[in-house]
Amino acid sequence: MAAYDTMSKPDTRKQGAAGGWLAGAIRRNGAGYLFLAPWLIGFFCLTLGPALASLYLSFTNFDLLSAPEFIGAQNYVRMVTADPRFIASIRVTLVYVALSVPLKLAFALAVAMVLNRGMRGLPFYRAIFYLPSLLGTSVAIAVLWRQLFAADGLVNSLLAQIGIEGPSWISNPNYSLYTLVVLSVWQFGSPMIIFLAGLRQIPTDMYEAASLDGASPTRQFLRITLPLLSPVIFFNFVIQTIEAFKAFTPAFVISGGSGGPINSTLFYTLYLYQEAFSYFRMGYASALAWVLVVIIAIFTAFSFLTTKYWVHYDD
Amino acid sequence: MTDTVHDMPGRRSAYPRLTGGLRHAVLIAISFVMVYPILWMVSGSLRPASELFGGDAGLIPSQVTVQAYRDGWFGLQVNFGRFFVNSLIISVLATVGNVIAASLVAFAFARLRFYGQKFWFALMLGTLMLPYHVTLIPQYVLFRELGWVNTWWPLILPKYFAVDAFFIFLMVQFFRAIPRELDEAARMDGCSAWRIYRKIILPLSMPVLATAAIFSFIWTWEDFFGPLIYISEMSQYTVQLGLRSFIDSSGTSSWNALFAMSVLSLVPIFLIFLFFQRLLIEGIATTGMKR
Numbered sequence: 077m078a079a080y081d082t083m084s085k086p087d088t089r090k091q092g093a094a095g096g097w098l099a100g101a102i103r104r105n106g107a108g109y110l111f112l113a114p115w116l117i118g119f120f121c122l123t124l125g126p127a128l129a130s131l132y133l134s135f136t137n138f139d140l141l142s143a144p145e146f147i148g149a150q151n152y153v154r155m156v157t158a159d160p161r162f163i164a165s166i167r168v169t170l171v172y173v174a175l176s177v178p179l180k181l182a183f184a185l186a187v188a189m190v191l192n193r194g195m196r197g198l199p200f201y202r203a204i205f206y207l208p209s210l211l212g213t214s215v216a217i218a219v220l221w222r223q224l225f226a227a228d229g230l231v232n233s234l235l236a237q238i239g240i241e242g243p244s245w246i247s248n249p250n251y252s253l254y255t256l257v258v259l260s261v262w263q264f265g266s267p268m269i270i271f272l273a274g275l276r277q278i279p280t281d282m283y284e285a286a287s288l289d290g291a292s293p294t295r296q297f298l299r300i301t302l303p304l305l306s307p308v309i310f311f312n313f314v315i316q317t318i319e320a321f322k323a324f325t326p327a328f329v330i331s332g333g334s335g336g337p338i339n340s341t342l343f344y345t346l347y348l349y350q351e352a353f354s355y356f357r358m359g360y361a362s363a364l365a366w367v368l369v370v371i372i373a374i375f376t377a378f379s380f381l382t383t384k385y386w387v388h389y390d391d
Numbered sequence: 392m393t394d395t396v397h398d399m400p401g402r403r404s405a406y407p408r409l410t411g412g413l414r415h416a417v418l419i420a421i422s423f424v425m426v427y428p429i430l431w432m433v434s435g436s437l438r439p440a441s442e443l444f445g446g447d448a449g450l451i452p453s454q455v456t457v458q459a460y461r462d463g464w465f466g467l468q469v470n471f472g473r474f475f476v477n478s479l480i481i482s483v484l485a486t487v488g489n490v491i492a493a494s495l496v497a498f499a500f501a502r503l504r505f506y507g508q509k510f511w512f513a514l515m516l517g518t519l520m521l522p523y524h525v526t527l528i529p530q531y532v533l534f535r536e537l538g539w540v541n542t543w544w545p546l547i548l549p550k551y552f553a554v555d556a557f558f559i560f561l562m563v564q565f566f567r568a569i570p571r572e573l574d575e576a577a578r579m580d581g582c583s584a585w586r587i588y589r590k591i592i593l594p595l596s597m598p599v600l601a602t603a604a605i606f607s608f609i610w611t612w613e614d615f616f617g618p619l620i621y622i623s624e625m626s627q628y629t630v631q632l633g634l635r636s637f638i639d640s641s642g643t644s645s646w647n648a649l650f651a652m653s654v655l656s657l658v659p660i661f662l663i664f665l666f667f668q669r670l671l672i673e674g675i676a677t678t679g680m681k682r
Contacts, residue, residue: 101506107584108505115496115515115559118552123518126529133528140532187421190414197415203668204422210664210671211429214613215634216653220432222638223646230431262425266675273676322522325615329635348524353620358528365524372522 134363151363164339165347176260184264188271209265218329249340274308436651463648474633482611488550489607497562565599602674
């Protein structure tokens with residue numbers, strides 16, 4: 077703290093006395109860089125350095141015990157030509173993203189519209205709907221989900237009451253992934269809150285004018301709500317998709333860390349974890365991490381490219 | 392199909408199809424479905440072990456007992472009290488680090504001027520999008536070289552270097568909205584940057600500091616991946632790891648004890664939610680980030 081005080085008191089120093097541009101530069105920039113220091117250290121030592129290191133490791137064979145052995149692009153080649161579990165994990169993750177994100181956002185938007193415009197009890201409903209998002213990724217919720225969809229769980233005992241004998245959702249590879257999709261949709265609360273904030277920005281008189289002109293609610297939704305909300309929809313879409321690509325805990329807990337049954341819940345991150353920390357193929361896992369970055373980057377870039385067709389800014 | 396619904400005086404509902412009563416009915420039904428699984432878990436945790444949960448989708452146990460809590464608490468070689476203390480220490484230290492580091496850095500970005508500011512800010516925003524998997528393995532190697540595997544350092548120390556750009560971004564947004572005249576007046580009076588940070592910005596920023604602290608605490612508390620890779624000795628476990636090994640050791644035989652410990656693990660988050668939900672909701676609405 078003493079350092080901050082001495083370094084960042086430009087006005088107490090004799091200006092120009094120290095001479096030279098260096099003193100001037102320190103006087104003008106010293107305080108800024110001192111406050112920035114924690115992040116700068118973190119950025120170089122814990123983000124940029126490790127990221128570059130993992131890029132290098134992705135071209136090596138590295139088991140943590142002996143030094144990394146450079147093998148060129150073999151890790152990447154193996155991924156696409158000789159690794160059925162990689163293909164399985166890509167497939168599982170894409171299905172999960174493609175189902176959970178649109179469903180979650182549709183649900184979030186629908187509920188936000190029902191909640192819109194300062195209705196009575198709004199804080200209560202909003203809190204209830206938000207709660208699952210907050211508890212979201214804890215192990216306890218994954219435990220709960222396992223029991224909900226177990227062979228003798230809540231879902232099946234409800235189904236039994238209407239005479240349906242449900243399967244064992246979790247241990248059936250045809251259904252296990254969908255239980256995770258349901259879990260994700262259940263956590264629609266945080267995009268809903270963002271939608272609510274966005275809806276509040278739309279002037280009420282636009283709807284009033286539209287009503288007077290005889291526009292049906294559907295038309296109002298398509299012509300007013302969707303266009304004016306499109307930046308928020310876009311934002312939620314990108315954030316939720318990236319989060320969905322990174323999902324880990326539910327699949328880990330529900331499958332006991334295996335990604336089973338028959339790789340049906342082998343999320344990409346779970347596969348990466350197994351390669352790194354169960355089999356200690358650190359080089360291969362680094363390559364997997366970089367492929368994830370590329371996938372997310374391509375997705376984000378592609379999303380931004382499409383914005384000019386459907387996202388309206390400042391209309 | 393009437394358009395005469397007024398939710399508030401002078402305001403007209405944009406979506407007149409759902410009239411007041413019906414709207415509440417729909418919302419209550421959704422709320423019920425949303426919360427039911429959690430209530431079912433709480434109810435399950437209060438049932439005797441003999442009462443199998445299959446066949447009973449109801450919420451009322453035939454007999455209420457806290458036996459499951461006793462069984463769960465002492466269910467592993469190390470009792471859950473230890474895990475709670477561990478999680479609490481880690482979460483508090485991580486939260487302190489996050490708030491201090493992020494507020495310092497956000498102050499630099501929002502209130503100071505220095506060469507390269509825009510460049511660093513853009514880089515900082517860039518790291519928001521970067522999946523942590525990219526840094527995972529070299530970080531693991533680094534902490535392993537330092538002899539920190541099986542300690543809490545890898546879970547705590549990075550927070551003191553503001554590695555989670557979300558918190559910086561959150562605070563920059565808030566700091567920028569504080570009138571600049573305050574800084575300028577203080578600067579005229581010969582205040583250093585440090586004093587402006589301490590005496591002007593921080594006191595005016597309590598809401599955003601609290602929001603950051605709450606999110607930071609909850610995310611550290613719920614973090615599973617970090618402890619999973621760094622901590623292997625049971626006496627060092629967090630609550631989330633404790634739950635996980637409880638699943639492995641007990642199978643489905645003592646599901647009610649598992650439920651009991653799951654419920655307990657959610658209690659701190661639930662309490663925070665109860666007292667600070669406004670801050671949480673505003674935090675999400677303003678930055679629009681994450682969960």
